[in-house]
Amino acid sequence: MKSFQIKTKINFGKGALESLEQLAGKKVLLITDPFMVKSGLVNEVIKYLQKSEYTVFCDIVPDPPMEVVTAGIKEFERFMPDVVVALGGGSAIDTSKAIVYFAKKILNLENIKLEDVKLIVIPTTSGTGSEATSFSVITDVQKGAKYPLVSDELLPDVAILDPELVKSVPPNVTADTGMDVLTHAIEAYVSTQSHDCSDALAERAIKLVCEYLPKAYADGDDIKAREKMHNASCLAGIAFDKVSLGINHSIAHAIGAKFHISHGRANSLLLVHVIDYNSQIKGYKTIEFSETAKKYAEISSFLKLNIFNEKIAVDSLKDAIIKLQKQLNMPLTLTECGIDAKEVESMKDEIAELALNDNCTKTNPVKPTKEDIIKILEKII
Numbered sequence: 001m002k003s004f005q006i007k008t009k010i011n012f013g014k015g016a017l018e019s020l021e022q023l024a025g026k027k028v029l030l031i032t033d034p035f036m037v038k039s040g041l042v043n044e045v046i047k048y049l050q051k052s053e054y055t056v057f058c059d060i061v062p063d064p065p066m067e068v069v070t071a072g073i074k075e076f077e078r079f080m081p082d083v084v085v086a087l088g089g090g091s092a093i094d095t096s097k098a099i100v101y102f103a104k105k106i107l108n109l110e111n112i113k114l115e116d117v118k119l120i121v122i123p124t125t126s127g128t129g130s131e132a133t134s135f136s137v138i139t140d141v142q143k144g145a146k147y148p149l150v151s152d153e154l155l156p157d158v159a160i161l162d163p164e165l166v167k168s169v170p171p172n173v174t175a176d177t178g179m180d181v182l183t184h185a186i187e188a189y190v191s192t193q194s195h196d197c198s199d200a201l202a203e204r205a206i207k208l209v210c211e212y213l214p215k216a217y218a219d220g221d222d223i224k225a226r227e228k229m230h231n232a233s234c235l236a237g238i239a240f241d242k243v244s245l246g247i248n249h250s251i252a253h254a255i256g257a258k259f260h261i262s263h264g265r266a267n268s269l270l271l272v273h274v275i276d277y278n279s280q281i282k283g284y285k286t287i288e289f290s291e292t293a294k295k296y297a298e299i300s301s302f303l304k305l306n307i308f309n310e311k312i313a314v315d316s317l318k319d320a321i322i323k324l325q326k327q328l329n330m331p332l333t334l335t336e337c338g339i340d341a342k343e344v345e346s347m348k349d350e351i352a353e354l355a356l357n358d359n360c361t362k363t364n365p366v367k368p369t370k371e372d373i374i375k376i377l378e379k380i381i
Contacts, residue, residue, distance in 0.1 A: 002195050004195070004197040004198075004242060006132075006238060007152070007155045007157075008131070008132045008155055008156050008157065008158065008159050009157065009158045009159070010131075010132065010158075010159045010161065010234060011158065011159070011160045011161065012159075012160075012161035012162075012227075012230070012231060012234070013161070013162075013163070013227065014162065014163060014164060014223065014227070015162070016160045016161055016162040017044065017045065017048060017122070017160060017162045017164075017165075018048065019158075019160060020045065020048035020049060020085070020120075020160070021048050021051075023048075023049060023051075023052045023083055023085075024051035024052060025051065025052065026052050026053070026081075026082040026083050027052070027053045027054070027079065027080065027081045027082045027083070028049055028052045028053070028054040028055075028081060028082070028083050028084075028085055029054070029055060029057060029075065029076060029079050029081035029083070029084045029085070030042070030045065030046070030049070030054055030055070030056045030057070030085045030087060031056075031057045031058075031060065031072065031084060031085070031086050031087070031088075031092060031095065031096045031099065032056065032057075032058050032060060032086070032087040032088050032092055033058060033060035033061070033088050033089075033091065033092050034058050034059075034060075036058070036087055036088055036092075036124070037056070037058050039168075041087075041124065041165065041168070042056065042058075042087060044164075044165065045085065045087050045122065055075075055079050055081075057071075057072055057075045059071055059072070060088060060091055060092045060095050061091065062091050063091065063139040063146070063256065063257070063260070064091050064094055064095040064098070064137075064138055064139060065138070065139045065140070065141045066138055066139070066140060066141075067141075068095055069095060069098045069099055069102065069138060072095060072096075072098075072099035073099055073102055073103050073106070073107070076099055076100070076103045076107070077103070077107055081117060082116075082117060082118070083117065083118045083119075083120060084096055084099070084100050084117065084118070084119050084120070085120045085121075085122065086119065086120070086121040086122065086156075087122045087124065088122075088123075088124050089123065089124055089125040089127070089128065089177075090123075090125070090127065090128030090130050090137075090263070092124075093121045093123060093128065093130040093131060093156075094128075094130055094135075094136040094137050094138065095136075095138075096119065096121065097119065097121075097130070097136040097149075097154045097156070098136045098138055098149060098154075100117065100119050101136070101149070101151065101153055101154050103117075104117065104153075118157045118158070119156045119157050119158075120156065120157065120158040120159075120160065121156040121158070121159050121160070122159075122160045122162070122165065123159070123161065123165075123166075123230070123233070124165045124166060124169070125166060125169055125173060125177045125233075126166055126169075126174075126177055126178065126181065126216075126226070126229040126230045126232065126233040127176070127177025127178065127180040127181055127233055127263075127264050128177070128180060128233070128237070128263075129181065129184055129233050129234055129235075129236050129237020129238070129240065129241075130237065131156055131159035131161070131234060131237065132155075132156070132159055132234050132237040132238045132241060133154075133155070133237045133238075133240070133241035134150055134151055134152050134153075134154045134155045134241055135148055135149065135150055135154065135241065136148070136149040136154050137149070137253070139257060144257050144258055145254075145257050145354060146253045146254075146256060146257045148253070148358070148359055148360070150359060155241075159234065161227075161230045161231065161234055162230075163223055163226040163227035163230050164223075166226050166229075166230060167220055167221055167223065167226055168220065169220065170220075171217050171218075171220070171328075171329075172329075173262075174213075174216050174217050174220065174229075175213075175217055175264075175328035175329070175330055176262045176263075176264035176265045176268070176330075177233070177264045178209060178213040178216065178217070178229060178264070178328070179213075179264050179265070179267060179268035179271070179324075179325070179328070179330065180263060180264030180267050180268075181205060181209050181213075181229070181232050181233045181236050182205075182206065182209045182210075182213070182236075182271070182321075182324075183248050183249070183252075183264075183267040183268070183270075183271055184202075184205070184233075184236035184237065184239070184240045184245065185201075185202040185203075185205035185206045185209065185232075185235075185236040185239060185240075186202070186206065186248075186271070186275070186299065187240065187245040187246045187248050187249060187360075188201075188202045188236065188239040188240040188242075188243050188244075188245065189202040189203065189206070189239075189295060189298075189299060190246065190278060190292050190295045190296065190365050191240070191243040191244055191245065191246060191363045191364075191365070192362075192363045192364070192365055193242075193243040193244060193363050194243045194295075195242075195243065197242070198239045198240075198242050198243045199239075201235045201236070201238050201239040202235075202236060202239040202240075203299075203302060204232075204235055205232040205233075205235040205236035205239065206299060206302075206303070207302065207303070208228045208229065208231065208232035208235070209229070209232050210303055210320070210324065211228070212224075212225040212228040212229050212232070213225075213229060213324070213328070214324070214327050214328070216228075216229050217327070217328050243363065244359070244360060244362070244363040245360040245363065245364075246274070246278070246360055246361070246363060246364035246365065247274060247277075247278075247355060247358075247360065247361055247364045247368055247373065247376070248267055248270050248271060248274040249267065249358070249360040250354075250355040250356070250358035250360045250361045250364070250373075251266075251270055251274075251351065251355045251373060251376065251377065252266035252267045252269075252270060253354070253355070253358055253360070254350075254351040254352075254354035254355045254358070255269075255270075255334070255351065257354070258347055258350075258351060259334065259337075259339050259343075259344075261334075261337050261339070265330065265331070265337065268325060268330055269331070269332065269333065269334065269337075269380045270376065270380060271321055272318045272321050272322060273376050273379045273380065274376060275296060275314065275317065275318055275321075276314075276318065277366065277368075277372065277375075277376055278292050278296075278364070278365050278366050279292060279293040279296055279314045280292070280293065280366060281293055281310070281311050281314060284311065286311060289310040289311070290365075291365075292365040292366065293310045293311075293314055294310060295365075296310075296313065296314045296317055297310045297313035297314060297317075299317055300313040300314070300316045300317045300320075301313065303317070303320065305317060305319075305320055332380070333380050333381060334380055334381055335381060341381050344377070344381050345381070348374050348377055348378070349370075349374070351373075351377060352370045352373040352374050352377065353370065355368075355373050356368070356370055356373065
């Protein structure tokens, strides 16, 4: 038996931020990053909190380390909020999830029912889908490793998707985060745990990305493209939250921890090569195709690509992704990202070990070996 349930209430579309007015009379801990404060974007949220008692914790940094989570828990204990509102990209949302989760686990506050504290998340990028997932990725700086936390208790209570908040996202970040959405959706579609419900969400996300990501990249003020990408991110997030991901993310987690390139860009570098590996198509004489190859072919079919047979369909999908990457002016190798090839070579074994032990590897459609992961990694050096 399989089951499917969505806990998070999703408010979306232009004007979605107005729903914050319902927090009148509540104590609100607003968690964000310094850029949101400096740019003034935080004021777009604060103006709806004028009838609330609020405080702002803005120590969030990229690749959130455990130390920031600890500082956030201390601020939570000092202020004792009724509601936590997270504003920002994946780092702000992941950190907020971890702060609320651990605060409820470890704090013992008199007359405060911590289980009643609500988490509202407001993404300002269209990428991680973290607003609707039970995942939070935290970094151990000393070990140079990222650790995905997984628990239904990490699911936000409410997600607010307002496209006005992503209009100012620069083109390169739009590209990186958009490719993250595409990777989420494709990996969810071929996950060993995929089912009809997750496939429906992943399929719609893939279609939206392929149609609207180039438009959002070319014109940040295209509000329709921004809204569709924001929705795609959330749909893909729900999909992979239910069925998990694969080695594309496993390797990307390790690469991001070691070389500090954006998560979406790391995913993009790997995507075509992981599809090639997972499809397990050996030459043009192949007549028996794996179920994974058939699912990749389904993606080509609903994208209206060439689907003469499974091999042609998989090749068409890879070609379409490369075409999209070129439209977005994205690098295709780590060297193009400014990473020294010798440094990558020296860390291949360590990266492969981290990827093998990553939770996402468990639901990859092909069980990889360390050598398999090293071969994939070598293709992006």
